[in-house]
Amino acid sequence: MIVELGHFALTLALALSLVQAAAPLAGTTLGDHRLMAVAGPTAMAAFLMTALSFAALMASYAASDFSVANVYANSHSLQPMIFKLTSVWGNHEGSMLLWALILTLFGALVALFGGNLPERLRANVIAVQGVVGVAFFLFLLLTSNPFARLDPAPIEGEDLNPILQDFGLAVHPPLLYLGYVGYSICFAFAVAALIDGKLDAAWARWVRPWTMAAWIFLTLGIAMGSYWAYYELGWGGFWFWDPVENASFMPWLAGTALLHSAIVMEKREALKIWTVLLAIIAFSFSLLGTFLVRSGVLTSVHAFATDPARGVFILAILVIFIGGSLALFALRAQTLNAGGLFHPISREGALVFNNLILVTAAATVFVGTLYPLFLEAIDGSKISVGAPFFNLTFGALAAPLLIAVPFGPMMAWKRGDLFAATQRLFAALGGALAIGALVMLFVDRNALFAALGAALAAWLLLGAVSDLVLRAGLSKGASVSWSRLKGLPNSVYGTALGHAGLGLTVLGMAMTSALQEERILAMKTGESVEVAGYRLDFKAYEPTQGPNFTEDRALFDLTGTGGEALGEIFAGKRVYQARRMPTTESGIRTFGFSQLYVSLGDPQDNGGIAVRIWWKPFVTLIWIGGVVMALGGLVSLADRRLRVGAPAARRKPVAVVQ
Amino acid sequence: MSRTLLSGLRAALLAAAVVIVAPAFAVSPEEVLADPALEARARAISAELRCLVCQNQSIDDSDADLAGDLRRLVRERLLSGDSDEEVIAFLVSRYGEFVLLKPQFSNRNLLLWATPAIALLAGGAFALFAARRRKPAPTALTPEESAALDDLLKRVDDV
Numbered sequence: 001m002i003v004e005l006g007h008f009a010l011t012l013a014l015a016l017s018l019v020q021a022a023a024p025l026a027g028t029t030l031g032d033h034r035l036m037a038v039a040g041p042t043a044m045a046a047f048l049m050t051a052l053s054f055a056a057l058m059a060s061y062a063a064s065d066f067s068v069a070n071v072y073a074n075s076h077s078l079q080p081m082i083f084k085l086t087s088v089w090g091n092h093e094g095s096m097l098l099w100a101l102i103l104t105l106f107g108a109l110v111a112l113f114g115g116n117l118p119e120r121l122r123a124n125v126i127a128v129q130g131v132v133g134v135a136f137f138l139f140l141l142l143t144s145n146p147f148a149r150l151d152p153a154p155i156e157g158e159d160l161n162p163i164l165q166d167f168g169l170a171v172h173p174p175l176l177y178l179g180y181v182g183y184s185i186c187f188a189f190a191v192a193a194l195i196d197g198k199l200d201a202a203w204a205r206w207v208r209p210w211t212m213a214a215w216i217f218l219t220l221g222i223a224m225g226s227y228w229a230y231y232e233l234g235w236g237g238f239w240f241w242d243p244v245e246n247a248s249f250m251p252w253l254a255g256t257a258l259l260h261s262a263i264v265m266e267k268r269e270a271l272k273i274w275t276v277l278l279a280i281i282a283f284s285f286s287l288l289g290t291f292l293v294r295s296g297v298l299t300s301v302h303a304f305a306t307d308p309a310r311g312v313f314i315l316a317i318l319v320i321f322i323g324g325s326l327a328l329f330a331l332r333a334q335t336l337n338a339g340g341l342f343h344p345i346s347r348e349g350a351l352v353f354n355n356l357i358l359v360t361a362a363a364t365v366f367v368g369t370l371y372p373l374f375l376e377a378i379d380g381s382k383i384s385v386g387a388p389f390f391n392l393t394f395g396a397l398a399a400p401l402l403i404a405v406p407f408g409p410m411m412a413w414k415r416g417d418l419f420a421a422t423q424r425l426f427a428a429l430g431g432a433l434a435i436g437a438l439v440m441l442f443v444d445r446n447a448l449f450a451a452l453g454a455a456l457a458a459w460l461l462l463g464a465v466s467d468l469v470l471r472a473g474l475s476k477g478a479s480v481s482w483s484r485l486k487g488l489p490n491s492v493y494g495t496a497l498g499h500a501g502l503g504l505t506v507l508g509m510a511m512t513s514a515l516q517e518e519r520i521l522a523m524k525t526g527e528s529v530e531v532a533g534y535r536l537d538f539k540a541y542e543p544t545q546g547p548n549f550t551e552d553r554a555l556f557d558l559t560g561t562g563g564e565a566l567g568e569i570f571a572g573k574r575v576y577q578a579r580r581m582p583t584t585e586s587g588i589r590t591f592g593f594s595q596l597y598v599s600l601g602d603p604q605d606n607g608g609i610a611v612r613i614w615w616k617p618f619v620t621l622i623w624i625g626g627v628v629m630a631l632g633g634l635v636s637l638a639d640r641r642l643r644v645g646a647p648a649a650r651r652k653p654v655a656v657v658q
Numbered sequence: 659m660s661r662t663l664l665s666g667l668r669a670a671l672l673a674a675a676v677v678i679v680a681p682a683f684a685v686s687p688e689e690v691l692a693d694p695a696l697e698a699r700a701r702a703i704s705a706e707l708r709c710l711v712c713q714n715q716s717i718d719d720s721d722a723d724l725a726g727d728l729r730r731l732v733r734e735r736l737l738s739g740d741s742d743e744e745v746i747a748f749l750v751s752r753y754g755e756f757v758l759l760k761p762q763f764s765n766r767n768l769l770l771w772a773t774p775a776i777a778l779l780a781g782g783a784f785a786l787f788a789a790r791r792r793k794p795a796p797t798a799l800t801p802e803e804s805a806a807l808d809d810l811l812k813r814v815d816d817v
Contacts, residue, residue: 235719242714274788344789352785360777367773375766384708385770386716386759393774412811420815522687601686601721610686 003068006056007147010097013049013104014137016042020107020130024123028196036123040111043126046133047108050101054088057097057146061088067153070094070146076159076578078548086169087160092294092310093146095173099290100136102174102181107133110185118202124192125185132184135317143310159548159578168228172221176248179218180286183251185210186258187283187325190276194328197335199276204266207279209637211262215255216633222248223626234584234599236614238512238622241390246369247289253362254282257355264351268413270342271352273333278355280329284322285362291318292369343415350408350416357401364393402456402506405499406463409492410470424470428462453510460503464496494636498629505625508593511618518615522608532615533561534596536569541609549576551585554600554609558589571598571611593618685718686726691733700733703745707732708759716759 020042027035057070061084066072074091075084089095107129114122140146189207193199225248230238239245258278264271295311342348368385375381406428410421422429436455439447471488472481517532528537537557544551551572558566571587587598594617601610685704691697704718709725717725717732728749735745749757761767799807 237719240714240719342789356778356781356785360774360781363777364774367770371761371767371770381766382754382756383761383767384714384756384759385761386708386714388706388760389770392760393771397774397778412815415811417811520685520687520690604687612685 002056002059003065003147003149006053006060007145009049009053009056010137010141010147013046013053013100014134014141016046016049017104017130017133017137020046021127021134022130024127024130028120028123028127033119036119039123039126039130040114043104043107043111043129046130047101047104050097050104054097054101057094058085058088061085064157065153066155066157067149067151068146069148069150072150072154072157074160075157076548077156078577079160079165080547082167082170083160083165087164089173090160090164090169093140093144095177096136096140096144096294097146098174098177099181100133100140102177103129103133103136103184106182106185110188114206117206118200120196121189121192121198121203124195125188128188128191129184132188132321135321139310139313139317143313157578159576162549162574162576162579162581162583163232165576166228166232168224168232172225172228174221175217175224176221179214179216179221179255180248180251180289182210182214182217183255183279183283183286186214186279190279191325191328193276193336194325194332197332199272199336201266201269204262204269204272204275207275208259208262208266211255211258211279211282212633212637215252215259216630216637218248218252218255219626219630219633222252223623223630226626227623230619231586231588232583234586236586236597236599236612236616238509238619241387243369244289244293246365246390247292250362250365250369251282251285251289253358253365254278254285257358257362258282260351260354260358264348268342268348270348273336274355276333276336277329278359280322280325281359281362284318284325285366287314287318287321288366291315342413345411345418346416347408347411347413350404350411353404354401354408357397361394361397361401364397365390368393399456402460402502405460405502406466409467409495409499425463425466428459428466431462432456432459447514450510450514453506453514457503457507457510460506461500464500464503468492468496490639491636494632494634494639497632497635499632501625501628501630501632503625504621504628505623508618508621508623508625512616512622516614516616516619519611519613521611522604522606523611524606524608527608529611529613531596531613534566534615535559536598536613538611539568544572546574548578549574551575552600553585554587554598554611556587556598558596569596569598571600573600590620593620593624595619685729689726689729689733691737696733696736699742700729700736703732703736703742704729706746706759707749708757710753710757 020039023035023042024039027033027038057068060068060071061075062081064071064075064077064084066075070091070093071087074094075087079087087094089098107126110117110122110126110129114125117125186207189203189210193203222245225245226238229240230236258275261271261275261278265275291311291314295314368389371385372383375383406425407418407421410416410424411418432455435458436451439451439454468485468488471492472485474481476484519529519531521529523529523538525538525541528535530536535558537559538554539557540555542553542555544553551574553570553572555568555570558569560566566589569587569589572585574583574585575581576583584599589596594615597614597616599612599614601612603609685701691700701718705716707717707728709715709717709720709722709728711724712720712722715722715725717728719725731749732745735748740748746758755762761770763771
C-alpha cells in the first residue's frame with residue numbers, strides 16, 4: 001500500500017510539474033497575475049509529493065520489502081539500518097528520485113523565499129524549474145520506476161554493491177546532487193532573464209547566493225567522494241580522472257567561474273551576457289554528468305547501474321535543454337545590454353582571466369572525457385585518455401591561474417595597478433620562495449615538484465593572509481586594525497578562506513604525490529616492517545564476522561619514531577555473502593595532517609600475505625582544503641548584503657567599498 | 659615541520675620514492691624488481707599504460723590478471739635493457755594505441771591535444787573583442803584629474 005502511495009505521489013508530482021511549467025509561463029505571456037501566482041503553491045506541492053514518494057521508497061527499504069523490485073535488487077535483510085536507508089540512492093532509480101526530490105526542493109525554496117523578486121521573474125524562474133521537473137518525472141515514470149513490484153516476492157534481497165556499503169554513501173551522493181541540481185536554479189534564472197530580455201541588479205543578487213550554495217555542496221560532495229575513494233578502494237589515490245569524477249568536476253569548474261563572474265556582474269554590472277551563458281553552461285555540465293553516469297555510455301568504476309535505453313532518454317533531455325537554452329541565448333542575448341567598462345588590468349580583468357582559464361580547463365576535461373567516444377564513433381578506432389593526459393594538460397592550465405589568484409583581491413575595480421599589487425604581495429612572495437627553498441634543502445633535485453608545489457601553496461595561503469592584513473592596516477595600531485577587521489564585509493573573509501583552502505589542497509596534493517613513501521611486501525605473522533620511521537609488527541591474521549560479510553583481518557602493532565607504542569592498526573579483506581564480492585578495508589592512522597595507510601593484497605605462495613603500506617605526508621590537507629573552501633563560501637553566503645530585501649546596511653558608507 | 663615529516667622526507671629519498679599520483683593496490687611483492695631505480699621506472703611506465711580489460715585503470719592500479727602479465731612484461735623488457743620509450747613502443751605495437759593512457763600526438767588526436775590552446779585563444783580573442791566593442795572613444799584625463807583619481811583609488815585600496 002505504501003509503495004502504491006509512493007508511486008501515486010510521484011505521478012501527482014509530474015502532474016503538478018506540468019502545471020508549474022505551463023501556468024506561470026502563460027501568465028507572463030498574457031500578463032495574467034492570477035496565472036503567475038499559481039507558480040509558488042504548485043512548486044511547493046510538487047516538492048511535498050516528491051518528498052512523500054521518496055519517503056515511501058525509504059520505508060520499503062527500511063522494512064526490507066523485497067516485493068519491490070528495486071529493494072530486492074539493492075538491499076539485504078542483514079544490512080545495518082543505516083545502509084538499508086542509504087541503499088535508497090545507491091542505485092539508478094532511487095538516485096534519480098533523489099535528483100527529482102532536490103530539484104523540487106530548490107523550486108519550493110524559490111517559491112518560499114522569492115517573495116521579494118519581481119513578479120514576472122519569479123513566475124518564469126519557477127516555470128523553467130517546472131519544465132526541468134517534467135522531463136525528469138517522465139524519465140522516472142517511463143524508464144526508471146522505483147516502485148515496480150515483483151510477484152511472487154523473493155525471500156531475500158540481492159544486497160547492495162559492497163563498495164557502496166559505507167558511510168560515504170550516506171553523505172557523498174546527497175551533497176553532490178545538492179550541488180549538481182542546485183545549478184538548475186541558476187539555469188532557471190538565466191532562461192527567465194532571456195525570456196523577458198531583462199537583466200537587472202536583482203537578478204545578479206539572486207543568482208550569486210544560489211550559485212554559491214550549489215557550489216558549496218558540490219565542493220563538499222567532491223571532496224567527500226575523493227576521500228571515500230581514497231579509503232575504500234585501497235589504492236591510496238585521491239583522484240583518478242575517472243569519467244564519472246570528471247562528470248562532477250566539469251560543473252565544479254564552470255560553477256567556480258560563474259561564482260566569480262557573478263561578483264563582477266553584481267558589483268560592476270559588467271559581464272552580464274557572459275554570466276548568463278555561464279549559468280547555462282554550468283547546468284548543462286550537470287545534465288551531462290547525469291547522462292554520463294546514468295547511461296553507462298562511458299564504462300567506469302562507477303557504472304553500477306547502466307542501461308543504454310535510459311541513456312537515449314537522458315540524451316534527449318540533454319539535447320532539448322542544452323540546445324534549447326543555447327538557441328534562446330543566441331536569439332535573445334543581443335537584447336540584453338552589456339554595460340560596465342573596465343581596464344584589462346583591474347579586478348574585473350583578473351576575474352575575466354579566472355573565467356578564461358577555468359572554462360578552458362572545463363573544455364579540456366570535457367574533450368578529454370568524450371574524445372575516445374568521439375573517435376570510436378567516427379572511425380571505430382579506440383584510444384584511452386587517462387590520468388597522465390589530464391595531469392599534464394590540466395596542470396599546465398592550473399599553474400598560471402594559481403599564480404594569479406592572490407593578485408585578484410589586491411586589484412582595484414575598474415582600473416588596477418599590477419605593480420602596486422605586486423609590491424603589496426612581496427611578503428607573500430618572499431615567504432613562498434623561502435618555503436620552496438626549504439623543501440629543496442631537505443630533498444634534492446628529484447623533489448623539484450614538491451618544492452614548486454609547496455611554494456605555490458604557500459603563495460596562495462600567504463596571499464590570502466596578506467589581503468586581510470593589508471585591509472586591516474597594521475601600521476595604524478592594533479585597535480584601528482581590529483575595528484577595521486570587524487568592519488570588513490563577509491565576502492572579504494569568504495574570498496580569503498576560499499583561496500586559502502585552495503592553497504591547502506594544493507599543498508596536500510603536492511606533498512603526497514611527490515614525497516609519499518610506499519612499501520610492498522609479503523608478510524607473515526611475527527614479521528615487522530618499518531615505513532617512514534614507524535614500525536609495524538604483524539601480530540595476527542584472523543577471521544571475523546560482520547552482519548552480512550566475513551572479514552580476514554590483519555592486526556599490526558604500531559611503534560612510533562621515538563619507540564613509543566601507538567596501539568594497533570588493522571586492515572581487512574571482506575567477502576560479502578550475498579554477492580560473493582571481495583572488498584578491501586584499509587587501515588588508516590592519522591598523525592597530524594599525515595596518514596599511515598595499510599592495505600592487504602592476496603595470500604602469497606610462501607604462506608604470507610601481500611601488504612602495502614604508504615606514508616602519505618599532509619594527505620588530509622587535500623580534503624581539509626576542500627572543507628575550508630566550502631567554509632569560505634558559507635561565510636560569504638552569510639553576508640547580509642546578499643539577502644535581498646534585508647534592510648540595507650547603510651550606516652557606514654565606507655562599507656560600500658570592495 | 660614535524661619530525662616525522664623530516665624523517666619521511668629523508669626516508670623517501672633513500673627509498674627512491676616513486677612519484678606516482680595513484681599508486682598500486684595491484685603490484686604484488688614478487689613482481690618488485692631488486693634494483694630500486696629500475697623498479698621506479700617500471701612503476702612510472704605502468705602508470706602510463708591502460709589495463710586493457712579494465713575500466714579506466716592503469717596496469718599499476720589494477721589487480722586483473724592481464725594487468726599483472728603486462729607489469730611482468732614491462733619489467734622483463736626493462737631487465738633486458740630496453741629504454742622507457744622502447745618498452746612503451748613495444749606494448750603499443752602489440753596492443754595498439756588503446757594501451758596508452760596519454761594518447762600520442764598525431765593528426766587523429768589533434769583536436770584532443772589542441773583543445774586547451776584553441777579554447778584559450780578563442781576565449782582571449784573573444785574577451786578582447788568584447789572589450790574593444792564596448793569601449794567608447796577614450797578621452798585622456800588631464801594630469802589634475804588623474805592625480806585626483808589616483809588619490810581616490812589609493813584611499814579606496816587602503817580601506
